[in-house]
Amino acid sequence: MKIAFSTSGETLEAPLDSRFGRAPKFILYDLERDYFEVIDNRQNLNTSQGAGIQSAETIARSGVGCIVTGHCGPKAFRVLSAAGIAVYNCGEATVADALKAFREGTLKTMDSADVEGHWI
Amino acid sequence: MILAVASGKGGTGKTTVSVNLARQLGSGVQLLDCDVEEPNTNLFLDCTEPEEEIFGIPVPCVDEALCDGCGECGRFCQFHAIVSFGTKPVIFPEMCHGCGGCMAVCPKRAISEVSQRMGLIETSRSGNITLIQGRLDIGVSMAPPLIRAVKARLQDGMPAILDAPPGTSCPVIATLRGTDMVVLVTEPTPFGLHDLKLAVDMVRELRIPFGVVVNRMGIGDDRVYAFCGKEGIPILLEIPYDRRIAEICSRGELIVDALPEYSSLFATLLWNIKELRGMERRASYVRSAN
Incomplete structure (x- = not known):
C-alpha cells in the first residue's frame, strides 16, 4: 500500500505540514518497496476556495490508500471518504517520524473533519 | 440611462x-442596491413593505441509478463543485456557479438541476423611487449571480x-x-x-x-x-x-x-x-x- 504525507519538503526529514488542503507537496510512500515519490500541490496555495477539494482529488488520483496529515477540513474529508481513503491525524514533526508512528500503529484514523474550512 | x-x-x-x-x-427612478452582501439603502427611505422573491441558482443533482462513475462531470468543472472517482460524484453546491456544464457533458444524462437558494430580491417603493435590493443569505459567498438577478429586474424606459x-x-x-x-x-x-x-x-x-x-x-x-x-x-x-x-x-x-x-x-x-x-x-x- 502507498500512503501520502502532507509536507513542505522533498525528503523524509522534511516537516509534516499540518495543513492538508494547502500543503505545498505530498510524499507518497510505498510501504512494500520502501520507496517514495514527491508530488507537487502548489497549484492550490493561491486558490481562494476549494483547495481542500483539489488536494483531495490529487490524492485520490495518486492511488494511495491513506493520507497522514495534521488537520483535514470538511470538504476535503468528504472527497477522501468518497474515494475510500483513510485520513490519519498526526502531530509528529517530520515525515520520517510520522511514517514510524504509522508503522507502529499509534496513529488514529479520523471519522470526520477536525477543523473548519480556512482554519489557518 | x-x-x-x-x-x-x-x-x-x-x-x-x-x-x-x-x-x-x-x-420615477429605479434604485438598485447591488451591495448584496450588506444591502442598506432601505435604511434611508420610508419604503413600502417589500415584495420578497427567493433567488437560487441551479446546482447538479445526480441520479445514482444512471451514473456509471465515468468522471466527465468532475473533469469539466473548473470550480471543483462536482468531484468523481469512479464512484457517485460528490457535490459541493456552495462551490457551484450554476453553469450547467456538468449536466451537458454527462454521457448518461444522469445529472439534473435543483435550485440552491442564495438569497432574496426585495422590491419596495418610496415616493418616486422603486427600490430593488438583493440580500445574500448568510454563509453564501458568491454575490455575482444574485447581482445579475437584481439587474435583470430593471425595466426599460425608466x-x-x-x-x-x-x-x-x-x-x-x-x-x-x-x-x-x-x-x-x-x-x-x-x-x-x-x-x-x-x-x-x-x-x-x-x-x-x-x-x-x-x-x-x-x-x-x-x-x-x-x-x-x-x-x-x-x-x-x-x-x-x-x-x-x-x-x-x-x-x-x-x-x-x-x-x-x-x-x-x-x-x-x-x-x-x-x-x-x-x-x-x-x-x-x-x-x-x-
Missing part, C-alpha cells in the same frame, strides 16, 4: 450619493441608479457591466486616492464613461484633485466635510430632505452627469462618423 455609483474604498459615500441623487431626480459594492472585484464588475456611466465616489485622503486609482483602472478597462465625486471635502490633501487633473477625469461634485451631514446620515435621513442648504449639491451633480453624458454621446458620434 443606467448610472452606477461605485468606489474603490469602502465607506466613501456611495449609498449617500445614490439615494440622494435618486430623490433629487424627482421623477432611469436607474445602481449602488455598487465597494472594491474592484467580481461583484463590482457584475454591477458595472452594461451601465451607461459610472460615478466614482472618493475622499481626498491617501487611502481614498489609492483605491480611486484602482477603480479608475477598472472602469477604463470596462470602457464606461465616468466622473468623480469627492466626499468629505476639506480633509486630507489635494492629491486626489492633482490625479484627476492629470488624468483628465471630471470632478462632478464635492460634498463638504460637515458634521450635520454625518448626523443626518446616521439617522437614516436624506441630505436633500433634511439639509435644504445642501439640496443644490445633488441638483449640480445631476446637471453635471447629464452634461458628461451629452459630451460622451457627441464624442462617440464623432468617433463613429470618422
Whole structure:
C-alpha cells in the first residue's frame, strides 16, 4: 500500500505540514518497496476556495490508500471518504517520524473533519 | 440611462450619493442596491413593505441509478463543485456557479438541476423611487449571480441608479457591466486616492464613461484633485466635510430632505452627469462618423 504525507519538503526529514488542503507537496510512500515519490500541490496555495477539494482529488488520483496529515477540513474529508481513503491525524514533526508512528500503529484514523474550512 | 455609483474604498459615500441623487431626480427612478452582501439603502427611505422573491441558482443533482462513475462531470468543472472517482460524484453546491456544464457533458444524462437558494430580491417603493435590493443569505459567498438577478429586474424606459459594492472585484464588475456611466465616489485622503486609482483602472478597462465625486471635502490633501487633473477625469461634485451631514446620515435621513442648504449639491451633480453624458454621446458620434 502507498500512503501520502502532507509536507513542505522533498525528503523524509522534511516537516509534516499540518495543513492538508494547502500543503505545498505530498510524499507518497510505498510501504512494500520502501520507496517514495514527491508530488507537487502548489497549484492550490493561491486558490481562494476549494483547495481542500483539489488536494483531495490529487490524492485520490495518486492511488494511495491513506493520507497522514495534521488537520483535514470538511470538504476535503468528504472527497477522501468518497474515494475510500483513510485520513490519519498526526502531530509528529517530520515525515520520517510520522511514517514510524504509522508503522507502529499509534496513529488514529479520523471519522470526520477536525477543523473548519480556512482554519489557518 | 443606467448610472452606477461605485468606489474603490469602502465607506466613501456611495449609498449617500445614490439615494440622494435618486430623490433629487424627482421623477420615477429605479434604485438598485447591488451591495448584496450588506444591502442598506432601505435604511434611508420610508419604503413600502417589500415584495420578497427567493433567488437560487441551479446546482447538479445526480441520479445514482444512471451514473456509471465515468468522471466527465468532475473533469469539466473548473470550480471543483462536482468531484468523481469512479464512484457517485460528490457535490459541493456552495462551490457551484450554476453553469450547467456538468449536466451537458454527462454521457448518461444522469445529472439534473435543483435550485440552491442564495438569497432574496426585495422590491419596495418610496415616493418616486422603486427600490430593488438583493440580500445574500448568510454563509453564501458568491454575490455575482444574485447581482445579475437584481439587474435583470430593471425595466426599460425608466432611469436607474445602481449602488455598487465597494472594491474592484467580481461583484463590482457584475454591477458595472452594461451601465451607461459610472460615478466614482472618493475622499481626498491617501487611502481614498489609492483605491480611486484602482477603480479608475477598472472602469477604463470596462470602457464606461465616468466622473468623480469627492466626499468629505476639506480633509486630507489635494492629491486626489492633482490625479484627476492629470488624468483628465471630471470632478462632478464635492460634498463638504460637515458634521450635520454625518448626523443626518446616521439617522437614516436624506441630505436633500433634511439639509435644504445642501439640496443644490445633488441638483449640480445631476446637471453635471447629464452634461458628461451629452459630451460622451457627441464624442462617440464623432468617433463613429470618422
